[in-house]
Every structure is written in C-alpha cells, then in structure tokens.
Amino acid sequence: MSFRTVSEKYRERALAGVLLSPALLLLFIFTYFPMFIAFRMSLYGGRRGPGPWVGLDNYREALTSPDFWMALRVTAYYVLGIVPASLALGFAIAYGLHRVGPGRALLRTCFFIPYITSTVAAAMVWRALFNPRYGVANQLLSWIGLPPQRWLLESRGVLFLLTGGWIPADWGPSLALCCIILFDIWHLSGFMVVVFLAALQAMPRELEEAARLDGAGSVTLAIRIVLPAVRPTLLFLAVAGMCKTLQSFNSIYTLTQGSTVLPETQTLIYYAYAQFYEFGYWGYGSAVAVILTVLIIVLTALQFRMLDRGRSMS
C-alpha cells in the first residue's frame, strides 16, 4: 500500500468524522446522555428527588406489580390493534390508488392529510366526537336504535359489551382503549399509504402483466404477486409502526385529557409518565422506561432479522 493511498484513507476518515460529529454530538446530548441518566435514576429510591441507592429494587417492584403487567397488557392490545390494522388498511388503500389512473395525486394527498395533522388537534376533535353527552358517536348510535355508550370513559372490555356480558368485562381491550386505537389507525394509515404507494410504483410492471396473462384475478394478483413484492416495505412499516406505537403518548394523553384515572387506557409509556410525573416515583418511573426501551430494542431486533430474511427471499 502506497503512502498516498494511506494518506487518502485517513483524510476520508477525518472528513467522515467531521461530517458526522454534529449529528453524533446532538445524539449524544439528547439521546444517550438522558438514557444514561434515566438508567442511573432507576437505581435510586425516593420521591421527586434523589433518594437512597436501591439497586435493582425498582425493577423487581415493577416486575411484581399487577399495575405494570396491566400496562404491558394494554400496550400489547394497543400495538396489536393498531399496527396490523393500519398496515392492512394502508396496503388496501395504496393498492386501490395504484390502480386508479387520474386523480391519484389528489387522493394520495387526501389520505396523507390525517398523518400530517397535529395529533393533539385531531385528538381533540375525536374527543368531542366521543363525548358521551354531546358527541356525534352517540347520536349515530341513537339513529340506528342502539343505546348510548360512554366511549372514552368505558373501562369494560369491548368483547363484554358486544356479547352482552357473556365474556368477562376484563377480557380483551376496553371500549375506551378501542376508541384510542381507532383514532391511531386513522392517524397512522396515511403514512402507510404513501410508503406502500411508492413501493408499488417502483414494482416492475412485467410482474403484474405476466400474472394477468396467466389468468390471475385481482385478489390473487394482490395477495400472491404484489404483496410478496412489497414484503421488505411491509416489514419496514411493521417495524416503524411498532416503534412509533410503543412510544405513542400524545394521542392517549389528549383523548383521556391527561387523566390517569382509567388503567385500561394506560400503555407502558403512559404508566411510566404517571409514576414519574404525577406520583413522583422518579426511580420507579425510570425503571419502567428502561424496561420499555429494552422491550423496543428486542422487538426491533427481531423484526430487523425478519426484514433481512424478507430481503434475501425477495
């Protein structure tokens, strides 16, 4: 290796270092440093201030607390309610738009608008729709002869309500959580539509044409040909959607008016927030936040592995 080549290599590295350093600095100050502080805080007791060193007691308390497991269960309902539904809806709409000729850009904008609307502003409108006394939702129910519901105040399970009490009230997600899930599906689908549409437009036309010549119908074409072709996008959206949903806070906070009254609407991140800010258990709240971070990392790693497998298959 010549002296010139070695010198160029170091120069390139130096340039890369210079270019990356502002982003790394910001990442360090606003992400890794707070993460370290949160972890350190999770090893201490006390309320609203540094208390005594308690080691892993906060983690032990969390993992043995029924409230923590309740929040984890709510989180699971929340993620499983939003991600598959918004993926399916996003794909269906994108596929429809893909086949539409004129007006595609306008329709795409229409579907994307919910995503770029402020979560808080949109959630406030939805909260008004679900108002048990003056909301539109109950008015719609009354027009079709159904009894009014308490919507965001209803702690009982939606399965219990649908089956008239056959299924226990604490099975499945509560009606209040379903209202929040519905809002988030509406909000997130627009993003899915745009990304799916980009993937569909990048797909080789020949694939579809060949399948059509072989006699494939629209449904078969969508499921057997198009869906496998956009599998990497699907997996990417599943990972992004899951991370976003696990970290989702604004919609729950706004729809419940910042209330911590119903544990049936408290996801892990909201539970950590309530313990930290509302009740002052800084160490415990931080421990829950650290557990959530680990959970997100593990689930993301698993999905990335699937993504890699998807890429190699496609």
Place this chain on the structure above:
Amino acid sequence: MSIRLSVILIAVSVLSLETACRRDRGSFLPVDPNAAVFWDRQDTQSAALMRGMVEEFNAQSRLLPIRWEHGGGYAEIFRKVSAGIQAGLLPAMAVSYESMTSEYIAAGAAVPLDRWIHDPQVGLTEKDLSDFFPATLECNRYALHGNRMYSFPLAKSVLVMYCNREVMRCAGIQKAPETWTDFLEACRTIHQATGKAALAAVPDCSTFSGMVFSMGGEVYDGSRLQYDGPESLASFSLLEEMVREGLLSLAPPGTFDDNIALVRGDAAFVMRSSSSRTYLLKMAGEKGATLLDIVPIPQKNPRRPATVLFGPNVTIFPVPEPQQKAAWGFVRWFTQPEQAARWAVATGYLPVRRSALTHPLIRQNWDTWPPNRVPYDCLEFARSEPNVDGWQQVRVLVERALTEVMSGTRTAREVAEWLQREGTRALKRATQAEGRPGRDDRNST
C-alpha cells in the same frame, strides 16, 4: 482498538457531563434572576386583573419585581414544577393545592413560610393572623413535616350546589333540598316530571370529600383512610342509587360538561367550586341571575353542616432570598382586605381574611345578587382535604372509584373496599419511599 477508545471516550464524556449537571438537593436556580416569577392558573379576564394587580404591587414595592406568567391549569403547573425540580430551575412561587405542595416538600422544593410569616419587618402580626379564617391557614400546615407552613392561602373557594330554578319549577320544587334525603327525593321528582337526569357530575375527588364531610364523616383521620367508613359508603351508595334510577348524568373528567348541562336546562343540580359562579353566570347570559341559584351542598344534619374548602394556595420555592422575599411580599399584599375584596368580587373566589367581608365592594356584590353571599357563609364550616404524602395518587384512585360507580360498572361496596385497600397501599408506598416508616409499621410498633 478504535471501538474501545470510542467506548471509553463516550463513558468519560457521559460521566463528566453528569457530574457537571449534578446539583445539591434543595437548591434551585430562579427562572428569571431579575424578577420573582409567579406561575398562576388564571386566564382571560381574571388573568388581566391579576396582571394589573401585579403591576400595581410592583409600582409600590421596593423588592424585586413580580413577573406573572400563566402556567396552564393546576395540573399543568404541577407538571411544569415537577419538570423544573428535575431541571433545578424554578419560579419564585406557583399556585398549588395542598396535595401538590406535599409532593414539592418531598422533593425538598418548598420553603417553610413560618420564617417569613413571623418576620418582624415583613411578617404578619398576631392581629393579622387572627383575622384569617382558621381553616385557610390550618390546611397549609403539614403535620408530617413538623407542622410547618409550606404554603399560604391566596384566595379560597368552597364546594356549593348550583341549581337551575327553571328545571326545579317545572318539577314543582320551590326550594333547594337541604338534606341528602330531600335531595334524592327532589332528583326523583325532577326525573319523573322532566325525564332529565337531575344531577350532572364529573368524577372529582374534592367533591366526594365534600359529600363525605357533609355526611358527618372524614376521608382520613390522621393515621388511616376512612373510605370504608359508613359516611363514605353512604356517599357511594347515594351515587349508585342515583345512577340506577337514571338521576345522574356523568360528565367526562376535566370537562365543564356538567356546567353546560346546568345552564342548558339538561340538569337541575351541579356541585362545583364557588369560584365557578362567575363563569356560570357569564355562560347563562342575561337570564343568569334569575335562572341560577347557589345553595350549600345537602347535609346529613343541617345543624352541623360541612363542606370542602379548596382554592389556590401559593408555594414559595428555594430560589435565592431576594426572589423569596418579593414572592412573600406579594402574597402578603394580595391577601390584605382591599386587594382580596377586589379579587373576590371580580373572580368569584373568597377572601381568606374576615375583615374583607365588611369591605363595601363585597357588600355591594351581595346586594346585587343575594346568592353571592352563600359561599361566604359556607366558609365558616368548610374543611380542607388531607395534605399527607401520596395524596396526589389517592385523588386519582378516588376518581377511578367514582367513575366506576357513576358508570354503574361496580357497586358502592366494591369500590369502597377497593379504594380503602389501594389508597392505603398508595400512602404506605409514598411514606416508605420517603424513608419514613409506613403507617402500618408505625401502628404496629
């Protein structure tokens, strides 16, 4: 090698930054070094009046100027102060409920005010102190923290019942009910005559405390919660019965849907803070004075009445002394009869000193609309809620229990037992986290 070096560099940077950010517990930097910042909840008209009064104070004071800032509602201010405690940066003072102040004390972020109160130059004389309604001072003493005053009353309000006279007249009811038995009967009559749910209510912890007090009970006796007591159970049972008979309409927490229902004639009764009357009258417009009435909440025994006392106190934070002194100076000035009367007439809050009641502005206010006097009469028998550590969490649990009963999803007995159990657990957890023995432990030793 380079990876190892990077890891070492990151670790060293994190630790140095962490050391640089570390501060002593109990010391805070002021939000503004040149002023005493006051985080308040007042908005719109009352905010304009407060701003004007602050300017008036600043013009005549030799202390640091007060800088008034709207900080959102009580809950938002509480969250902001919590974040400020974490950041080590606080205003000079903020409005707070007792349960919030006890959380600030736990963080070493509240200044005991006894020193300022008894200061020979800027303090209050014995005569001044005896002019305060005793309950307004007592609720600011924190028994678990040496019985010191960590907050000071700014203005107060009491739980009262608002009535829609038109709905009552439609049902043939001439007089607002005085006892809970009469109240239930009145609600039944209204429901039968109009088909409306007579009471519109939000699940609110303070309102429930007022109900328990008026039933002759307590929610906390100084060592133990009393939610499984007969008075608490009677209050839950009353709500349960009203829900079962369609007499109660539940409004979402944090909303004013109950007030809207009252003014629109969708409900006959609402239980709310006396400070809501300005807002209700404004919402009702021209007909407000004839449409609405204010009465004390129903009682078990009207000869021994009780209601709940709430309304803003002020907590002063451990910022440098000039800020603290200016903050105390403003609080002292604001509670004087002249200022207190002006504030009370304009906002619906109640003055904390008896001598303010003789002020011409207050008298004129009573003459203009006689129901204005009712909250002042209630001040004599109003009691505050507990201010023990962990009460903030108990409030959430009470509201959860109320939502369950008022939704008809659980029975009164079930929620009373659940609340007693979970509330006790919450208080015990708070005291243990503070490093003090839990109440159960203390009782056993």
